[in-house]
Amino acid sequence: MKKIFITLFLLLSLLQISSVQAEILDRIVAVVEDDVILDSELSRETEAIKQRLKANQVMIPPDFVLRKQVLERLILERLQLQRAKNIGIHVSDEMLRNAIADIAARNGMDVEQFRQQLESQGMSFADFQNSIRKEIIINQLHAREIGSRIKVTDREVAHFLETQGDVGQEKVKYRLGHILIAISEAASATAIQKALDKARRVVKELREGADFKQKAISVSDGANALKGGDLGWRTVSQVPTLFVDIVTKMKKGDVSEPLRSPSGFHIIKILDMQGLDKHVITKTHVRHILIKTNELVDDKEAQKRLRALKHRIEDGDDFAALARAHSDDKGSAIKGGDLGWVGPGVLVPPFEAAMNKLKIGEISEPIQTQFGWHIIQVLGRQQQDDSLEFKKNKVRAEIRKQKMDEETNLWLRRLRDEAFVEIYLDRI
Template sequence: MKLKLAILAMMAFVTFGSGAATQELDQVAVIVNQGVVLESEVQDLISTVKRNAVVNGQQLPSDRVLRTQAIERLIVQSLQMQMAERMGIQVSDPQLEQTIANMAESQGQSMDQLHASLQQDGISYDKYREEVRKELIMGEVRRANVRRRIYITPQEIESLTKLMDEQGEEQVEYHLGHILIGLPSDPTPEDIENERGRANKVMELLNNGSDFKKIAVASSGGAKALEGGDMGWLNVNAMPTLFAEAVQGKEKDALIGPIRSGAGFHILKIFDIRGQQKVEVTQVKARHILIKPSVILSDKKAESMLLEFRKQLIAGEIDFAETAKEYSEDPGTAIKGGELGWANPDIYAQAFKDALEKLDKGEYSMPFRSQFGWHLAQLEDRRVEDASEKRKQDKAYQLLFNRKFAEESEAWTREMRDEAYVEVVHNPAN
């Protein structure tokens, strides 16, 4: 009742001045557990999808269907943000600004150029900034909840390593499109038959020449529905097992499905196929000192502590290992003098990876912020990883992890959505 009253209050009208016109506040479109999705959020997402469709030359379904898909995505986002609040996951302003700067740099843009391009697209920087913050938070929530569902056995790694040896370095990658006709978590026989019928009808439309991406936006319950079902380039060993088996031996433009899984009925399209080139991976050997801000230690104070450590290290007044043992708040490395050992930099948080990339051997970074706190890092060495058995095992593990993460992420999202209380309270079409 309290929630309903709060929502009614938010939907109320306000009057400015005695004879002023009445203006309606932003309306609540959907109640999602303890939160809401606002009408402005729905309209913003629809506008973004339409803008991207124009850029990509993609056809879209009717506004009614587009609205349904947009609401569904925002429901899932709302659930993830509510979970983040319960878990205490936050992204600080310094970390957010650093991430945006890194994103701009990776696209060959300065911050001024990013501001200009956003302005040209009619997007305020503040809104863009908060969307990036939301994406970072949702990513952390997803990783934290899905990782615990993943278990990889030594036997799986051994089997995949053997398969990779048989395939050689030239492994095929597929650019896949995906449509999911979803089932509830505990479907009845009637649910299964109804959705099978829908999937067959979708397949019939596609076989008769309908645009795959348009149909995906209109009909798919998959995570990439609003992107036209585009899953990007995937190695067969990184795909869900069901998909890997289905695409073997198929040609470009092939339509595959419907394929039944616990999630529902899948339809795939192979947009393109390419050979995977051998890529050498650079490893880094690094160590760090981590200081975590708290109620009694501000971000500014944590940064200044590390600046002082850096100054003393360069002057030779203190020892890195001893300082890490005494002050670092990373329990896994502090006892080892901050040593992280040899590793592929891709395993680190983006801010940490970016910091190491800019360092020469033996050089200390400036203090930088990640989601874990403030770091001072030293790059001890860098090497090109050879094609050793260990490398192949690590690669096999990562491919298995990526495959299982995609499968479990979809299952986790579906379970979270099925358990949620959702009520659509505003629909302009009605």
């Protein structure tokens, strides 16, 4: 009996030790509303970030600093996924498959080749799928919660072009570094002053030669902190409104004074600068004859009619006269089938692809689009400086992106401030 008792005691002790070890290995590091973040999850994400920083030859900060940054990112991600679930945002398996197929195609591979490539680099394909699913969900959430409220008017585009001068001239592009010392919307005067003092210390250290990337990773509360605060290359239209005036007066290597916004105090550094080139496009003068299909004219009959018209033109008949008599595109038929000078992206893809293969004066074989069957003739091509129109479209897109970024930062800060979040990181 004594031996049995001792054996049972040892077994219970081992079970208790195993339980304690399991608890130590996977403790809760944060409670986020009705969900939790585990230490194992934080450790995996931290290790992944470390590998990326090593690959980019960025000095890795102390573990406690990096884990704090990564945990904050996981908290924001969890809050957004919870919000998306609550309002019914869902990504279907088909949508996920299409997104991954598109990523694989952009990398010159099919999905199976892409899977093998990921696995050869030590990445689980299931983890990659999960990451893409979350990214799509969060993008849809931002579009619904923020994007639907953002409008860009013609007046805003015109104002930008007026204040920035002649868009045909060469413009400057900036590569920006960004550090945010965050404050909450309800911060006290003492908390605001404390954040400002910290921002001023950071500016002083940077101007004395501190490494910007390392400093951003260590102290920044910005979304790009783990990328060393690098915001990438931006034209003036892409620079957040708060920074525009100061950025345009800075030189490469300059560090700004702290800039106040509702999110906190921002520090900007000009990492690099370069000029912008003109945007030149090829415009094509094109005409066509369209035969639509219906109950009486099927695909075969439409092609037959167009081939007959092509032969007549090649034998000397006038294209414009035949277009006026036979084309089902009544808008262009009265102009002899002439569609005028068109730039890239104006016409539907099958039509544009066939048009681009033609020599000047050449007539295509019948080609099919969503509108019916066509024969096409190219009358001329010319290079055109499309900088003004291109710039207008780009300015419109970038003003929208700028507004989206600013609104997203405020929305995320509000989401974080209003959520129930309990952090146990310092207790481990």
